[in-house]
Amino acid sequence: MTEPDLDLDLATLQRRLADFAAARDWQRYHTPKNLVAALSVEASELVEIFQWLTPEESARVMEDAETAHRVRDEVADVLAYLLQLCEVLGVDALAALDAKIDRNERRFPPDMRVE
Amino acid sequence: MTEPDLDLDLATLQRRLADFAAARDWQRYHTPKNLVAALSVEASELVEIFQWLTPEESARVMEDAETAHRVRDEVADVLAYLLQLCEVLGVDALAALDAKIDRNERRFPPDMRVE
Amino acid sequence: MTEPDLDLDLATLQRRLADFAAARDWQRYHTPKNLVAALSVEASELVEIFQWLTPEESARVMEDAETAHRVRDEVADVLAYLLQLCEVLGVDALAALDAKIDRNERRFPPDMRVE
């Protein structure tokens, strides 16, 4: 009997990250300014994987095991810094996204076809 | 009687974003290469809020209502593009982060004090 | 009789930017850390212009006068922050690039065909 998803909600992961930083005395580095810089650096490491690829090649990156691992690793890093930023600023990432989708549904009616 | 968290899990928001793009015929723009570019642009819009602030000023950004709204909006944008990227690549963001924290706990024992 | 290129060398522009900042008392914002953040934000504003374009569309951006102006403006911003960074760090950008090309010519012999 497995309970595979026990840790897998965002709030739990955010808590693990906060505990991880506290146990290593890294909170002093975690100013909002530093965390947004780190977030943008990790987002650029994702861009680096794709920068010379054609659109078609970019759609097949997960077929190569090593690249797939690298992509998942960078996705994790982006999410980690985003959650640590939310932690220090008191932002609820899920509520922020929920509100944003609501606004976009009003702003871009479904029959609008131009981005 | 309220059910405030009904939509507020990551998988549901990822599904809403996918439906949103499909209803507007925007999927053709959503190559992995384009989505990582958009993700990095949104991360930079977060950086822009903080770029001239001192560390101390950066810790107080949420005290100003307008800046707080802007921060939440950009956090939502980063998360939205990250989830859309995960959608097209078949990446489980929560599992990727869970695995990454496991690796980091082994790599950086808690008594290690240097970043 | 015109002397159109009188101001158009990099050292002169770097000097004009330094004088511009000094006259406005903006040097206190120009820590290396802040300037690299601003540089990356401007680079992302260039990315934003291209993020949803196909490779073919991206090759034609200068055909639209408004987009062409926007591209030149962002190129100027990137170069401006790069020169301001070089100013505060005492880096000679031209010498750094010259040395880098020398290294790359040794590292990637001309008959090497894979990036």
Place this chain on the structure above:
Amino acid sequence: MTEPDLDLDLATLQRRLADFAAARDWQRYHTPKNLVAALSVEASELVEIFQWLTPEESARVMEDAETAHRVRDEVADVLAYLLQLCEVLGVDALAALDAKIDRNERRFPPDMRVE
């Protein structure tokens, strides 16, 4: 007798970079879209050097020889991709910056003290 600056103007370096790419058949990778992505990635590698530093530490990065080398190397990379972008788009980087400084001198009179 030395002639140290013979190669050290921007136009000459831009020409060397174009010849370098042509000799390796790399031009096919050099779409404007790919080059702006590469530019932003290199800008982020500069950010990475500074991301956890205090403003004061960031002002002293050139005192460490290894970090100083890394900074000059990343400055060279940013400038290289900016010049390659200008090459493929037909943009004159120096003229663009000259025009931008002119506009900013009108937009921000010297007695304006707020950024």
